[in-house]
Amino acid sequence: MARELIDRRPPEDVAAVVLPVIGGADVARSRLEESTGLAEALGVKLAFAEQLNVREPHPARLLGSGQLDALQKRFRAEGVTLFIVDGTLTPVQQRNLENELQLKVVDRTGLILEIFGLRARTAEGRLQVEMARSLYERSRLVRTWTHLERQRGGFGFLGGPGESQLETDRRLLDKRIAGFRRELDDVRRTRRLQRDGRARRGAPVAAIVGYTNAGKSTLFNRVTSSDVLAADMPFATLDPTAREIVAASGRRIALVDTVGFITDLPTTLVAAFRATLEEAMEADLLIHVRDIAHPDTEYQSSDVYSILEQLEEETKLDRPPVIEVWNKADLLDEATRNVLASRAATHAPPALMVSATAGQRMDELLFLIEGMLFGNRRPRVVSIPAADGRLHAWIHTNCEVTSEQLVGESDLRLDVYMTDEDAARILAMSPGVRVDD
Ligand SMILES: Nc1nc2c(ncn2[C@@H]2O[C@H](COP(=O)(O)OP(=O)(O)OP(=O)(O)O)[C@@H](O)[C@H]2O)c(=O)[nH]1
Ligand SMILES: [Mg+2]
Numbered sequence: 001m002a003r004e005l006i007d008r009r010p011p012e013d014v015a016a017v018v019l020p021v022i023g024g025a026d027v028a029r030s031r032l033e034e035s036t037g038l039a040e041a042l043g044v045k046l047a048f049a050e051q052l053n054v055r056e057p058h059p060a061r062l063l064g065s066g067q068l069d070a071l072q073k074r075f076r077a078e079g080v081t082l083f084i085v086d087g088t089l090t091p092v093q094q095r096n097l098e099n100e101l102q103l104k105v106v107d108r109t110g111l112i113l114e115i116f117g118l119r120a121r122t123a124e125g126r127l128q129v130e131m132a133r134s135l136y137e138r139s140r141l142v143r144t145w146t147h148l149e150r151q152r153g154g155f156g157f158l159g160g161p162g163e164s165q166l167e168t169d170r171r172l173l174d175k176r177i178a179g180f181r182r183e184l185d186d187v188r189r190t191r192r193l194q195r196d197g198r199a200r201r202g203a204p205v206a207a208i209v210g211y212t213n214a215g216k217s218t219l220f221n222r223v224t225s226s227d228v229l230a231a232d233m234p235f236a237t238l239d240p241t242a243r244e245i246v247a248a249s250g251r252r253i254a255l256v257d258t259v260g261f262i263t264d265l266p267t268t269l270v271a272a273f274r275a276t277l278e279e280a281m282e283a284d285l286l287i288h289v290r291d292i293a294h295p296d297t298e299y300q301s302s303d304v305y306s307i308l309e310q311l312e313e314e315t316k317l318d319r320p321p322v323i324e325v326w327n328k329a330d331l332l333d334e335a336t337r338n339v340l341a342s343r344a345a346t347h348a349p350p351a352l353m354v355s356a357t358a359g360q361r362m363d364e365l366l367f368l369i370e371g372m373l374f375g376n377r378r379p380r381v382v383s384i385p386a387a388d389g390r391l392h393a394w395i396h397t398n399c400e401v402t403s404e405q406l407v408g409e410s411d412l413r414l415d416v417y418m419t420d421e422d423a424a425r426i427l428a429m430s431p432g433v434r435v436d437d
Contacts, residue, residue, distance in 0.1 A: 006042055006044060006082065006104075006106075006114055007044070007081075008042070008043045008044060012043075012044050012045055013042075013044040013045070013082040013104070014044065014045045014046075014047050014078065014079050014080050014081050014082065015039050015042065015044045015045065015046050015047065015080065015081075015082040015083075015084055016046075016047045016048055016049070016071070016074070016075060016078070016080045016082070016083055016084065017035050017036060017039045017046070017048070017049035017050070017084045017086060018049075018050060018051075018052050018063075018071070018083070018084070018085055018086065019031060019032050019035045019049070019050070019051045019052065019086045019087065020051075020052050020054045020057075020062060020063070020085060020086070020087045021051055021052065021053050021054065022054050022056075022057055022087075023054070023055060023056065024053065024055075027051075030294070030295050030296050031051075031086075031263075031296075032049060032050070032051050034234075034262075034263075035049055035084070035086040036049045037213075037233070037234055038086070038112070038115065038234055039084055039111070040233075041115045041118070041233050041234050041235070042111070042114055042115065042118070043118070044082060047074075047075075047078040047079070047080050048074070052067060054067075058093075059090075059092075059093075060092065060093065061093055061096050061097055061100065062085065062087075062089060062093045062097070068100065068101070071083075071101075072100075072101055075101065075103065080103065081103050081104065082103060082104045082105075082106065083097065083103055083104065083105045083106070084105075084106050084107075084111055085097075085105065085106070085107050085108070086107075086108050086111070087107060087108055088107055088108065088109070088264075089105070089107040091140040094107065094140075108264055108266075109136060109264075109268070109269075110136070112235075112262065112266055112269065113129070113132055113133055113136055113266065113268075113269070115234060115235050116128075116129045116132065116235060116238065116269065117129050117133070119235050119236070119238045120238055121238070121239065122238075122239045124187050124239060124275070124276075125238045125239045127180060127183055127187070128184065128238075128272045128273050128275070128276065129238075129272070130176075130180060131180035131181070131184060131271075132266070132268045132269045132271070132272035132273070134173055134176050134177045134180065135177065135268040135271060135272060136266065136268045137173060138170070138174070138177065139268070184272070184274070184275055187275045188274070188275045188278065191275055191278070191279060194242075203244055203252040203253060203254045203400075204253060204254070204284040204285070204373045204374075204400070205242075205253075205254045205255075205256060205282070205283040205284050205285070206253055206254070206255050206283060206284065206285040206286075206287055206369055206373065207240075207255075207258055207279060207280040207283035207285070207286055207287065207320075208256065208257050208258060208286075208287045208289055209258055209261070209286050209287070209288055209289070209304065209308070210260065210261065210288050210289035210290060210304055211260060211261055211262065211290070211291065211300040211301075211303065211304055212234045212235055212236075212260030212261065212262050213232065213233070213234055213236075213260065213291065214260065214290055214291040214294075214300070214327060215230070215289055215291060215327040215356045215357075216237065216257055216258070216260065217229065217230035217236060217237050217257055218230040218356040218357060219287075219289055219325065219327065219354075219356040220241070220243075220255060220257040222356050222359055222362060223245060223255060223362060223365070223366065224245050224255055226241070226243055228241050228257055234260070234262065235259065235260055235262075236260075237257060237259055237260065238259050238276075239259075239276070240256050240257060240258045240276050240279050240280075241256070241257045242254055242255065242256045242257075243255055247366050247367075247369070247370050248363070248366065248367070248370075249370060250402070251370065251374065251400060251402075251417065252400075253369065253370070253373060256279055256280070256283065258276060258277070258279065258280050259273060259276055259277075261303065261304050261307045262303070263299070263300070263303045265307055267310075270307070270310060270311070270314065271314075274314070274315070277311055277315070278315055278317070280311070280320075281311055281312070281315050281317040281319065281320070282317060282320075283320050284321075284373055285320055285321055285322075285323065285369065285372050285373055286308075286319070286320050286321070286322045286323075287322075287323055287325055287369070288301075288304060288322050288323070288324045288325065288349075289324075289325045289327050289356075290304075290324060290325065290326055290327060291327055291328050292326035292327060292328060292329060292340060292353065293328040293329070293332050294328075301324075321349070321372060322349045323349055323350045323351070323352070323368055323369070323372055324344075324347065324349055324350070324351040324352070325351070325352055325354055325365065326340065326344055326351055326352065326353040326354065327354055327355065327356050328355060328356075328357075329353045329354060329355045329360065330355040330357065330358050330360070337353070340353060341353050350368060350372070352364060352365055374400070374417060375419060376419050376420070377399070377400065377417040377418055377419050377422075378417065378418075378419075378437075379402075379415065379416070379437075380415075380416055380417075380418055380423065380435055380436060380437055381413065381414070381415060381416075381435075381436045381437075382395065382413070382414045382416050382418075382426065382433065382434070382435050382436075383407070383411050383412065383413050383414075383433065384411070384412050384414070384426075384430065384432065384433050385410060385411065385412075385430065385432040385433075386406060386410050386411060386412045387410065388430055388432070390429075391426060391429050391430050391433070392412065394426065394429065395414065395416060395418075395426065398418075398422060399416045399417060399418040399422050400416065400417040401414050401415070401416050402415045402416070402417070403415045423435045
């Protein structure tokens with residue numbers, strides 16, 4: 001079942017991209033550019049890409065017959081072997097188009113899955129992509145299956161050879177999915193342990209999220225002096241990377257770079273990438289990086305927030321607080337930059353305009369991150385009975401301990417960043433506690 005769909009080696013596939021716009025829907029201006037970028041990311045030749053208005057989607061073929069005829073002529077003339085529909089195709093539409101046009105047909109979900117497949121480097125990334133693919137294939141099978149079932153039921157030939165083949169495919173897929181799920185559960189357990197470890201060490205976590213190609217990895221590299229792949233292509237990053245940084249005040253922060261979001265992110269991907277995305281949802285702060293110079297920056301931003309909402313529902317975790325980083329300020333003309341800068345100053349959630357490539361305003365960014373993470377925490381000296389393990393654990397989980405030492409036989413002295421509320425709380429927890437500024 002797992003077959004290579006796309007040919008990248010000579011003679012590689014020649015792709016044509018169509019972005020269907022249904023019933024005059026409101027489409028972001030540069031959606032076609034995005035479609036082209038996604039198609040190019042496959043590493044095939046691109047014949048042409050265009051937007052097609054579809055007044056009413058045809059249930060069997062999506063496109064009207066006049067449109068299909070015209071396309072077929074061009075496909076022949078330009079030697080197209082792969083037809084990319086940057087929208088949703090039902091399994092029936094996909095199959096009919098493949099039969100009628102005699103070439104491979106992929107829809108947006110299939111396209112994104114292919115790209116993820118190309119980008120996956122680590123065992124975990126590959127596992128997540130395989131899981132997403134199987135879920136996608138499974139959903140196609142089931143729908144094809146119900147479609148056929150209804151037809152057959154009507155004619156009374158249940159139990160034909162086609163049916164048993166589908167049954168077998170479905171069972172095989174179910175088995176694979178169950179296997180992936182078990183392996184991914186292990187991954188999630190390991191990640192949870194790592195996160196707990198970080199929490200115990202007291203470094204709060206800030207996760208970088210945002211639309212694909214917004215500059216998340218560039219910002220991550222800039223702030224952590226790392227060398228994560230940052231490239232002008234969709235989904236350069238698939239696996240989360242975490243690094244600890246030390247802010248000017250000496251406090252430690254764990255920064256996590258994550259996979260990019262995209263409009264109509266397939267739900268199968270969200271499900272399969274749960275281990276990765278949970279990392280973001282369990283962070284103490286989300287840094288939402290936006291390409292503020294992009295013509296569709298507003299669309300992209302609202303898509304990111306709706307995916308975050310979807311994740312909130314899926315993981316049953318509350319969304320962490322957010323700050324926005326308005327990146328690529330260097331690409332704006334001065335007038336726009338000024339307008340946006342004053343808008344950023346009063347924006348909710350808090351926003352800061354930067355250029356990650358130029359390294360502009362990184363100190364301010366760190367300062368903002370610290371403020372959000374530590375709020376009104378300030379340094380204090382706390383003495384607690386060394387034997388009080390519960391209190392000791394509470395402080396480590398909820399505050400930021402910079403040092404601790406045993407004083408005399410039975411007292412622990414800790415240097416801790418904590419809020420007034422934290423101080424009141426530990427004073428109430430045990431009579432043997434002292435808190436000094
Ligand atoms: N002009 C300009 N380009 C930038 C800036 N920040 C990032 N870029 C470019 O934007 C492209 C994408 O950057 P990445 O850091 O890979 O973006 P990403 O958000 O990590 O993308 P994915 O991992 O693919 O989701 C690269 O070509 C960067 O050089 C910036 O401040 N100004
Ligand atoms: Mg990246």
